[in-house]
Amino acid sequence: MNLTTDLETILTASVPLTVPLLFAGLGEYVAQRAGTFNLSVEGMMLGSAFAAAYGATESGSPIVGLLCGIGAALLIAFVHGNLSHRLQLNTYVVGLSLNVLVLGVTNYLLSTTALDIPGGSAWRIPLLSDLPIVGKAFFVQPWVVYLLVPLLLLIWWVRRRRMGLELRAAGDDPVAGDLTGIDVNARRRQALLFCGFCAGIGGAYLSVFQAGSFTSGMTAGRGYIVIAAVIFGGWMLRGVIGACFVFGVAQGLQLALPAIGYTASPQLLAATPYLLALASLAVLGARSKRPLALGQPFAPVR
Amino acid sequence: MVPALRMAGITKHFNGVPACLDVDLEVAPGEIHGLLGQNGAGKSTLMNILLGLVRPDRGEVALAGEPAVIRDPNAARALGVRMVHQHYSLIPTLSVWENVVLSSEGRVDRDRTIGQIEEVSERFGLEVSPRAMVGDLSVGEQQRVELVTCLIDRPRLLVLDEPTAVLTRQESRSLFTMLRGLVEQEDCSVILISHNLAEITAVSNRATVMRGGRVVSRVSPKETPVAELARHMIGRDLPGPAQADVAAAIGAGTAAEGEGSRQARPAAADEAPVLSIVGATATSDGTRALDSLDLEIRAGEIVGVAGVEGNGQQWLSALLAGSLSLQEGEVRVHGKRVAVGRPGSTRKAGVGVVPEDRKTSGCILDMSVADNLALAGLKSLSRAGVVSRRKLHSLAERLVDDFDIAVASVDQPMRSLSGGNQQKVVLAREMSAQPAVLVLAQPTRGLDVGAVADLHERMRQAAASGVAVLLISSDLNEIMQLSDRIAVIYRGRIQGELARAEADPERLGLLMGGVSA
Amino acid sequence: GSNDDEPKQKGFDGPDPFAVARGAAIGEPGTATSPEWAGEGQVPAKQPDQNGDGKVKIGVITSGDTNDGTYYQSTADAVAYAASKHDWEYTVQGLVALTQAVTAAENLCRQRVDLIVIGDAQLAQAVTAAKNPICKDTFFYLQGGYGSPEQDATFTQSYDVGLGYAYVAGVAMGAYMKANDIKKTGFLSGIAAPFNTTIGKVFKEGVKSQVPNADVVETYTGDQLDVGKAVEGFNAQVSQGIGAIYPYFGAPTVAVAKKAKEAGIPVLGSPKSFCDSKDASFIGEVVFAPGYYLAPMLDLYADGKLELGVTRNWRLGVDPVPAVHPCADAGDGKDPMSQAIEQAQADLNAGKIDVFAMAGAS
Amino acid sequence: MSTEVSETPVQEEPTPAPPGGGSRRGPDAAMAGLLASLRGSTRPAIEQVLAFLCFLSLGISVGLLLGWATGHDPGVILGDLFEGSIGDSISIGYLLTAAAPLLLVAVGAVICMRAGQFNIGQEGQVTLGAIGAGFVVFFVDGPGIVVIPLAFLAAAAAGGAWAFLAALLKFGRGVDIVVSSLLLVFLAEQLLTGLISGDGPLHDKGGGTLGAGTASQSPRVPEKAMLPTIDVLGVAVPFAFVLALVAAILVAWFLSSAHAGYRLRILGQNPTVAGTIGISASRLGSLAVAASGAFAGAAGAAILMGQSFQLNPGVASSIGWNGLLIALAARTNAGVSVLLALVFGAMVAGGGLLGGDGIPVDIVNVITAAIVVALLCPPVLLAAVRRRRLRRTVKVA
């Protein structure tokens, strides 16, 4: 088989698997830059996936579903934010238990509700979608996918605004930040909410726009892959985006390779994200751009 | 006329412990107002309240006659009140200009900000590089950045909290000239916090002295004799022998020939050194930490290491604490080679270290005083791998008495002790191990005069009892006060050594500046 | 979908979803062969109210999600249907952790359940609970399968051989491709482990037996339950130009079928009976979900005729289930697909085809 | 120490990187602060005990609320939870069986947390433990008295080694253990799947009644390797629980009074000081991490030989995560961990009866999670209360 079609096959398989990682990844990047090692991103995605599926079923409209999903994720983010950046509870404990909680709640509700999600159709961007190789992969997608563009612009814009600097300050040196009059915990909570917003879209995409159904624990560890992506991306925006693609392709290959006529160890492919993240850490060691106060609580004296 | 700042009846408690009680403070327009007081007097707290960083329990603040409610630094900034903090408030991972942006109003505009920075820095002769990453700057540079940050939006009131603690004399001098210029041209008032009476006397028009959270006196330093100021600060007449120490500690007079300072001990050159460091060279993540450094100390001798902050002092003490390994050179104690760089290696060889940052590397804040006193000798306190609580306590009790450490019980957590007493605990622990060499790094930094006097006395006793004492300090008076020999460290090497007799501030200053004498 | 809105306790209304399983054994034309039972068993006293507490209560445990709309749900539905018919009580526990299997069974015994249905071989060791005194008057039924325990006197199990109908499924697909001149088909499944890959191989052989030069794209998403990956796997196959697909999954099957409908690609449905489903355009169904074996067993149980300690072996082409049916079957069984299927089944039972060799080979 | 201070660990001025030692900031250092804050308030003040109880019930009532909201009788739920956990001797047996591996994991977590090493990868180490035990159980044939101890040793070794990888990265390359151990969890999953499917050595090659053994699972654990139970006043106490309890007691004693335990705590409290008194962070720290991994591994063995009797992809079934949660919610205190492990066990055991009454078992996940979060609140709220009281006293003064 010839190369272009092979590449196209790989891309078309990979991009849709990258999308949820990208959405959540952008959120997690912001949350971590602001100093929260946010484990509950998994829970955010799962919660959103269910809420979106439910909303779409009840209303018959994917958009309502999306909104419900975002709402659910925001709620989780809100709880997490207030527990760890108002009450100063251990972020890791809160994150982990929120994941347990969400898994429990979604399974529980799933067993008492019936879901029937309306199908949506893909947008095909004129001209661009006719490009060789990339055209089909990038420009024939459900409309939510294109929310990535404004989201990226937003982040890029915010980074160049005071808000961006304040978020970084909150993540790098909360004490000094506080002295210069930044409300560190507020910034961190806001970053978490933003993470919730993004992860919410990612989760909704999974259930409503990609699968068209919800199954128990359907995020299947994507949240943790996202965390790995932020690490592998060296806590840099471009890095994180790149990492999400790499991991998306790792999953895509699993689907594309047989089609092209190759095989690879499924376990190995599934392990790549974590291996890569570990490798990059091992290589960079302490030299990575990790936010200095990542995961550090901050309680100002007033 | 209307005072630039008027704080009235300010009261603040931390967990029921008073930090400020009914403090009244008045600063006239265009004056440099000194704020004096020993540690824990409440100076920083008072200023933090002014900046809105701490909420007072009670009290009013008025700026230029206008009652002001200041909830956070931004509010303060809006009212033209800025502060250079005791511990700097810069974000290390951001560039200088980004830090400036952070602590000023308006939208982020790199080029405009950089313009402003350059303008201010040349107006006040504070040169800073706007694009540099703050984390890469030296302490002095960082302070300049802080100043620029404050000055950029022409404050009406500028607060400096112990600005000179980390500066060389030269740097301090230029700072003060700059401040004078500021108050004269820019009609801005300055509040200057310091322990150092000499400085206050030199620059400030009026001063307020605090003790135990209260204002004890308002004076005009120029007219008031230093000794009296000191008395206000400490609240008691100074113990006889300590006189000179205190004078030294608070920078009164040139302590070199202050009476009561002990005679130089004739160090017999023939006698073999207890500690000898030969050609010690080490790098720490890329940067040269020590550069073929040579140093020798004999029994009963006090050797002072003078130098500007950040010329390798912390690495020298790290080396002697056994946590820095050498690429070249060696460390010998009693002529025996020590495998430095291995945890505890130097301690085994009989070197005791009172580290610079006692909170972080001297003691364990969340453990009890008893535990902290026992740290070094745990092995001797335990049989068959089990620590005997009884022995541990008796040891602790003994040391607490010997070093009269002020504690309610040896079981109270280290964290709850005052800085001076924490220092005493560390000292007690190190001396209780009967070291051959005792290293003290910046031992009196941030201690009040009473504590300083006591500490100096104990160092002398140690030396008298034949311990070889190495005193690393950036306080020249202290160095000249105590040492038999003074070695000046510069860029990780010993720039030169002076016997106590031939040492005077100017020559030392030259050496510290890298000029060989 | 096949999810029902009200909680399971409300019972199961609507037509018998397991009718296909209740037909008599067909076997070789003319001679109806009786069902094959292995092992020595006897009917316990007081069946169905085994524990004699005046009511019949059934408990189901499965390792899967009983709302998956296919494999695991079929067991729950079978019980629900029987319960509503005989008005029994019943409870269903899905997603039972392997670590909890035995405990879960024992707990059901303590809750005075008469019949415990172990919905899948994953939880097989739950039958060890049957030896526990508190379970002495509880009937254990296991949906057997790969790695299920040796038959003993303490439980009864249903058993089938997956490879057989995998081959026939391939044949059916092949026949359809020949009839509609399709060159390429897809086999889509989860974890790339033998319990899927062997099926894939045999299915491929089946297809090739009809269309020797056919191209079968095998894709394994690496996850049994990850619907997202399943759907993308399907898309990947579509981009490879498949003309029909056999999704071999639990939960994801329905999702894939829906997408296939949108893409206008015919689907061979399994494991439950799909022909009358509106979700997608099914060309045929491969029926082997545990519920279809359970339903007739429950009938026996209701009549107090279900022996304890035996294996019921469900044979392709002899028993009504497992079975492969064309959806467009006119009923006369004369369409090419039915004929191919019958032929293949005959060959299998006559031993002309060794599916195990196929699975091992290549 | 006053909750005020302990609860605000970053009050200390930013600490410079100690010469030689790794950075004191970032996730690991952060956890140091968080744990200090946790430990800050373990002394049994009466108000704390009360708070504990009321928050415990608060956690439970969250679950009941959810049940009630979806049309289940809270009474029944509560009844089942009670019945199934401590209703009778059998229930208690179940409770202890469920609690055993959780306690083992938690005790391990306590060790490394106290040493300031923030290994959160217990889930993966449990998996490795199960694998290690599997190799013994399925390949060594001998009497139980030989196989069972061997299996536990192998499990501990495997789990310890897996955790040690994280330690290596930390002390070799300065990678935060929080991060590396988390990532290792997911590698462990893949490793297990690889070993028990296809031609993996632990894969069940079949020998089932019919058909080829192809499922991704190991053979069943032979009778002789199944963990025994000890009869105590009618309750069948599982061997694993006795083991875990003994471990907990020993560790509690070790940390409080053994010389090595002391050094461990010093390291956890202040690595720099530890260094100057001759404690090698890399050696002792790695040991602590390995130890915690070993305990998690042992838990894996307990699961394989006491609960699942078979390896399958999900064998760890979140016991690693929950054990970790227990240790943290117990504020890294071995004694409290025992208590919490029992509470968690009770939830699992009690959950067993819910299904029988048609109530989805998942509700217990909700409850346990709620309990954990609730348990973390008391010190915080108490601190808040104290502060308010102080304010008031000051005002009147």
Ligand SMILES: Nc1ncnc2c1ncn2[C@@H]1O[C@H](COP(=O)(O)OP(=O)(O)OP(=O)(O)O)[C@@H](O)[C@H]1O
């Ligand atoms: N023209 C500008 N105006 C304002 N701020 C700017 C400008 N250019 C750069 N910055 C500042 O520099 C920071 C980094 O910008 P930039 O994205 O170029 O660096 P980066 O290396 O891409 O960041 P990262 O490494 O996190 O991806 C931004 O957060 C912003 O604060």
Ligand SMILES: Nc1ncnc2c1ncn2[C@@H]1O[C@H](COP(=O)(O)OP(=O)(O)OP(=O)(O)O)[C@@H](O)[C@H]1O
């Ligand atoms: N955040 C805090 N929490 C608890 N107590 C505090 C806090 N900040 C200050 N204190 C206490 O308040 C008193 C005054 O502290 P402050 O820092 O104002 O003294 P200071 O005059 O600045 O001393 P120094 O010269 O060392 O800076 C001290 O007893 C100190 O322990």
Ligand SMILES: [Mg+2]
């Ligand atoms: Mg101060």
Ligand SMILES: [Mg+2]
């Ligand atoms: Mg009955």
